[in-house]
Amino acid sequence: MSVTWNRHHILSLADFTPDEYDTVLQTANSFREVLSRRTKKVPTLQGQVVANLFFESSTRTRSSFELAAKRLSADTLNFAPSTSSLSKGETILDTAKTYLAMGTDIMVIRHREAGVPQAIANEMDRLGVKVGVLNAGDGQHEHPSQALLDLFTITTLLDPEHPHLALLKDKKIAIVGDILHSRVARSNLWSLTASGAEVHLAGPPTLLPQLFADYVGGEERGVSGEGRGTQTIFSPHTPYPTPHTPHPRKLFLHWSLEPALRDADFVMTLRLQKERMTGHLLPSLREYHQQFGITRDRLKLCKPDVKVLHPGPVNRGVEISSDLMDDPRCSLISQQVTSGVAVRMALLYLMGSSKL
Known part of the structure; x- marks a missing residue:
């Protein structure tokens, strides 16, 4: 080699x-x-x-x-x-x-x-x-290694013989959940947007705060319940080197789930990192699941062949329903x-x- x-x-x-x-x-x-x-x-x-x-x-x-x-x-x-x-x-x-x-x-x-x-x-x-x-x-x-294995999982699904970055160009990928505390999400933002994919973040305002818009530049700024803004990504916490990309990075923020899922090719749901949370960021796990949990019914908004990822460990019945997690027809969790x-x-x- x-x-x-x-x-x-x-x-x-x-x-x-x-x-x-x-x-x-x-x-x-x-x-x-x-x-x-x-x-x-x-x-x-x-x-x-x-x-x-x-x-x-x-x-x-x-x-x-x-x-x-x-x-x-x-x-x-x-x-x-x-x-x-x-x-x-x-x-x-x-x-x-x-x-x-x-x-x-x-x-x-x-x-x-x-x-x-x-x-x-x-x-x-x-x-x-x-x-x-x-x-x-x-x-x-x-x-980084988690984001790279996520990238590898997706690209080998699209081309098992020759996985490469450009396969994700213009694909819609939704990342749902505890964005604020997720190092996995931050690394995935770099890798997925570098491919030319359209990345949609969705979560409650307490877990997807305004700072994700405040620390980025782009054609539009800010988020709203149904709104979305296109941004070039920079981290809300850490100064990074200049990103390498031949095209603008496409990132959209949502405080409701439906616009993020609509016509998505891939959905990545994230664990609620309760051990990192300070204060009451969520009313209850039940309410979170009702608003942002990934279920079979909610996936009807996505492309018919949508695939679901989760970096693990999984809180079953909170971020994702158990039946969906265990369904090999749409879940890529074991492949990850x-x-x-x-x-x-x-x-x-x-x-x-x-x-x-």
Whole structure:
């Protein structure tokens, strides 16, 4: 496998180029073929060490990265904060430098605070070592690998042999739910709008606040119950590099569900992150489901062959009805989990190969 990759760290998708997206998609597709074999292991990262430094709880992401590293024949180190020296007063940067001293080549970082992966990457660069840092989710900032596996799931559905970014041009994609607290949504905004897709955000005003319009520029500004504004995206929380895109990014905001779903090709529903909520942002889970829950009846507003995604974990009967979640004719949720291993293999491979 021969590809060109110059990115040392993967911390954000804000400045990903179309070529980089396509490189990830095509590399992941190659590894998807590897994962279908009887022998699912390749020697591409043999001799390298991948450290999974998860300062925050995770099931899917952590397991997916660990399996991806092992499928590439890398040695893995797994960090658990509850049994670490953090409880004795050690700093996060000192923890990272401890793993560096053990010979780590790639650090996969997850933390409840935004900016921690960036801080560790800066420290590795300051030390002049060739250690790549991959952001596995930081606070309310970003979750690049999740957005890339979502992109891979959708594009392989549209073209199983040659998934590429341009397949989503002019597709309508609705992202519904707790946008405010979602790092997954923020990363997906970059990747999906870079493809030329029309992205519609929908949620109650407390979970889709005005700041998502205030921090962006475009032809129109603001949102309303039925209104929608087209914007070029910039994060409401973090200054990003200049985005790479050959066309204006199309983003629409809604405080009601129907206009977001109407004629949608794909619907992504997000978990209500109750652990991140302060104050009473919702009257009740029942009322939220009545207004913004994705059900079979509501999908009648979408295209006939609409597909539904959810990054997990899922609150059944809140964000999405159980019958819809378990229906393989329209749910891509299990495919997202499967795609995660191939995409994370691709990311680790690209980062590991750039060290050589």
